[in-house]
Amino acid sequence: MTPLDRLRALCLALPEVTEKVSHGEPTWFVRRSFVTYADHHHDARLAFWCAAPPGVQEELVAADPERFFRPPYVGTRGWVGVRLDVEVDWDEIAELVTDAYRAVAPKRLITLLDSTG
Template identity: 75%
Template sequence: MNAIDADPDPLGRLRALCTALPGVTERTSHGEPTWFVRKVFVTYADHHHDDRVAFWCAAPPGAQEALVAAHPDRYFRPPYVGGRGWLGVWLDVPVDWDEIAEIVLDAYREIAPRTLVARLSAPPDDGVNGR
């Protein structure tokens, strides 16, 4: 499968990206898989069952406006949380999963405590340094 693809299992791909991050848990919220790092940072969005599949996520200031303006076919202002700058990302169109990984990582950085964000750049635990 290419990096840009209409994925047959977008939920599985999104789940893998989210759960690979430190301290992330998954729970159902509002009937949808949702990923938390103390607070919600990504939620799957298929609850309207309107033949559209997406996710909503926290986003850095200005990102929602810039991405929606540049690519309204791929990004949108989600209901409820869009006013707080959250980004909606369509998954039922061909997507660049490398770009999705960056968006998920940005969402994580917006919500996660600094101690967990710092672990993203920490060297892996090799068992030698007592980490």
């Protein structure tokens, strides 16, 4: 599977997620966006941008700037950019996607997520 296929599968496995194109890229929503694919969107990186809890962006970028970055537009809101054109740990990506979902999903859906494992 391509990185887009894998990312799509992770996002769509979460409760009530929809996908549509936003700003020319596949984007996943749970009432509002939580993950955007970034296929060389304004730079040379293949990546995705995702919502993150407060402080996580700074922590990840400081720990591994080769894999994580502050994305344009949404970086000021704490979102994190995650490169997909380097070696990828898909278990870690799954955690980041789930954390992004939790950052924007209504409490009812987070409860549903927790109850389904």
